[in-house]
Amino acid sequence: xxxxxxxxxxxxxxxxxxxxxxxxxxxxxxxxxxxxxxxxxxxxxxxxxxxxxxxxxxxxxxxxxxxxxxxxxxxxxxxxxxxxxxxxxxxxxxxxxxxxxxxxxxxxxxxxxxxxxxxxxxxxxxxxxxxxxxxxxxxxxxxxxxxxxxxxxxxxxxxxxxxxxxxxxxxxxxxxxxxxxxxxxxxxxxxxxxxxxxxxxxxxxxxxxxxxxxxxxxxxxxxxxxxxxxxxxxxxxxxxxxxxxxxxxxx
Ligand code: PEP
Numbered sequence: 001x002x003x004x005x006x007x008x009x010x011x012x013x014x015x016x017x018x019x020x021x022x023x024x025x026x027x028x029x030x031x032x033x034x035x036x037x038x039x040x041x042x043x044x045x046x047x048x049x050x051x052x053x054x055x056x057x058x059x060x061x062x063x064x065x066x067x068x069x070x071x072x073x074x075x076x077x078x079x080x081x082x083x084x085x086x087x088x089x090x091x092x093x094x095x096x097x098x099x100x101x102x103x104x105x106x107x108x109x110x111x112x113x114x115x116x117x118x119x120x121x122x123x124x125x126x127x128x129x130x131x132x133x134x135x136x137x138x139x140x141x142x143x144x145x146x147x148x149x150x151x152x153x154x155x156x157x158x159x160x161x162x163x164x165x166x167x168x169x170x171x172x173x174x175x176x177x178x179x180x181x182x183x184x185x186x187x188x189x190x191x192x193x194x195x196x197x198x199x200x201x202x203x204x205x206x207x208x209x210x211x212x213x214x215x216x217x218x219x220x221x222x223x224x225x226x227x228x229x230x231x232x233x234x235x236x237x238x239x240x241x242x243x244x245x246x247x248x249x250x251x
Contacts, residue, residue: 001251002111002203002204002205002206002228002251003035003036003037003206003228003251004035004036004037004150004206004208004227004228004229004249004250004251005037005038005124005134005163005206005208005229006036006037006038006039006123006208006227006229006230006232006242006245006246006249006250007039007040007041007062007092007117007163007165007230007231007232007244008039008040008041008092008209008232008236008237009041009092009095009209009232009233009236010040010041010042010043010064010236010237011043011064011099011233012048013154013186013237014041014043015045015046016045016046016049016199018029018203019042019046019049019050019115020041020049020050022237023040023050023053023054023231024053024236025052025237025240026239026240026242026243027053027059027224029239029243029246029247030057030058030059030081030243030246031057031058033058033246033247033250035251036081036211036229036247036249036250037058037060038058038059038060038097038227038246038251039059039060039061039062039089039090039124040054040060040061040062040165040236041062041063041064041090041119041130042060042064043056043064043122044063044078045116046061046186047063047086047087047088047190048062048086048087048122051088052132055087059209060089060090061087061088061089062088062089062090062091063078063083063086063088063090063091063092064091064092064095064111065091065092065093065095065210066079066080066083066091066093066113066115066116067111067119068080068108068111068112068114068115069114069115070184076164077147077190078176079098079115080082080115080116080118080119080121082085082122084119084120084121086152086242088121088205089121090121090122090123090124090163091112091116091121091122091123091124092123092124092126092165092205092231093109093112093113093123093124093125093126093150094112094113094126094127094146094150094166095126096128096142096167096169097172098128100169101246102123105106106145106146106149106150107149109125109146109149109150110149110150110151111147113125113150113151113154113155113162114153116186117154117158117161118158122161122162122163123162123163123165124163124164124165124185124208125148125150125151125162125163125165125229126164126165126167126203126210126212127143127147127150127164127165127166127167128142128143128146128154128166128167128168128169128171128172128186129168129169129170130169130229131140131169131170132144132172134168134170137149139168139186139190139204140186143160143186143189143190144189144190144193144198146194147164147190147193147194147210148197151198155199156198156199157188157201157238159194159198159202159205160198160201160204160205161204163206163207163208164190164205164206164207164208165207165208165209165210165231165251166183166186166187166190166207166208166209166210166213166251167209167210167211167231168186170208171183171206171210171211171212172212172233173210173212173233173234174211175212175213177204177210177211177213177214177217178209178211179220180220180221180223180224180227181224183209183221183224183226184224184225184226184227185216187207187209187224187226187227190207191203191205191207191226206228206230207226207227207228207231208227208228208230209221209230209231209232210231210232210233212234213230213231213232213235213243213245214234214235214241214245215235215241215244217246218244218248218249219248222248223251228251230243230245230249236250237249
């Protein structure tokens with residue numbers, strides 16, 4: 001059975017002081033929870049602070065982005081090795097905000113996924129269709145295409161460790177979540193696509209739903225058989241709400 005993964009994506013929120021306050025409030029509520037794995041993904045500037053506070057706990061540290069090269073003249077960028085050195089276990093790759101605002105093409109996402117694995121990090125690969133793509137009936141082809149390119153040079157063993165976050169772009173930060181049924185359907189298609197290419201390894205891949213998940217609607221997603229947790233943006237900024245979502249995800 002796959003252990004659900006609930007990840008907090010803080011985006012460009014929380015100073016180190018605010019991050020510290022969050023961990024101090026959330027950690028007692030997240031400690032000793034069986035049947036769920038928890039990850040917190042702060043901004044780069046708070047990674048070390050949060051990593052120190054989480055040390056010795058079961059809550060994992062994740063970053064929100066990385067560059068695919070190991071080092072070089074890439075002003076403002078951070079490599080996978082640098083994140084691993086800080087104690088990160090996970091890294092979000094291909095978030096729709098990065099695709100839309102910062103030029104993360106499918107090809108760049110593929111290179112970032114490769115770089116993450118090469119440094120011993122687990123990528124949380126974000127895929128999802130825009131509203132226009134959904135209305136044009138292109139959800140399946142768009143999502144399958146994103147997954148196909150991002151996993152093009154992975155082995156079955158690497159794929160088994162991969163985390164995918166199905167995040168319909170129209171649901172992110174809008175308060176308009178997909179239905180649990182629809183998330184389950186698309187996630188099932190992603191798994192089918194991975195099974196076709198990688199065989200039984202696909203059954204080990206954790207595929208989260210993301211897009212306006214809150215403590216109120218979390219159960220609708222986590223009761224679906226294909227949904228292995230959530231990538232949570234806005235609702236992850238509040239330690240009590242994030243802890244409540246996490247508790248709901250336990251299997
Ligand atoms: C996200 O940023 O990955 C996300 C799902 O955001 P929100 O939960 O705010 O929709």
